[in-house]
Amino acid sequence: MAEQVSPPKEHLATGQLIGQLSEETRTDPDQIETEIAKHTAELEQTVVGLRKRLDVTKQYRLLWDRARQRVENNAAVAADNARIALVRAQNATPREWVPILAAVPVLVGGIMLIDVTVRRKNP
Numbered sequence: 001m002a003e004q005v006s007p008p009k010e011h012l013a014t015g016q017l018i019g020q021l022s023e024e025t026r027t028d029p030d031q032i033e034t035e036i037a038k039h040t041a042e043l044e045q046t047v048v049g050l051r052k053r054l055d056v057t058k059q060y061r062l063l064w065d066r067a068r069q070r071v072e073n074n075a076a077v078a079a080d081n082a083r084i085a086l087v088r089a090q091n092a093t094p095r096e097w098v099p100i101l102a103a104v105p106v107l108v109g110g111i112m113l114i115d116v117t118v119r120r121k122n123p
Contacts, residue, residue, distance in 0.1 A: 078111050079111075085107065088100050
């Protein structure tokens with residue numbers, strides 16, 4: 001009977017698995033199949049986890065939702081600042097109007113910039 005020669009471990013798809021098995025396990029086909037099935041299941045779980053983490057559509061939606069939330073928050077802050085500026089302008093003396101009038105175009109420009117940015121990203 002000729003001696004069976006196995007290929008080098010680096011040529012085996014299960015090379016790492018074969019290297020981890022004990023001598024008695026290497027000769028038991030059922031044990032080898034059990035180990036292969038176990039490692040296959042582990043690899044499948046790894047692949048599923050990687051797919052979830054690398055889901056580009058999901059990541060895009062998350063980033064889009066975060067950006068939209070920031071824009072909404074910034075718009076709310078800008079609206080509050082505009083209301084404050086309006087109240088100050090209504091109660092201000094003519095000398096106090098200069099800084100208030102200077103702030104209004106800045107607020108309006110900020111709101112317009114936010115609007116243009118959102119429209120470009122979501123046509």
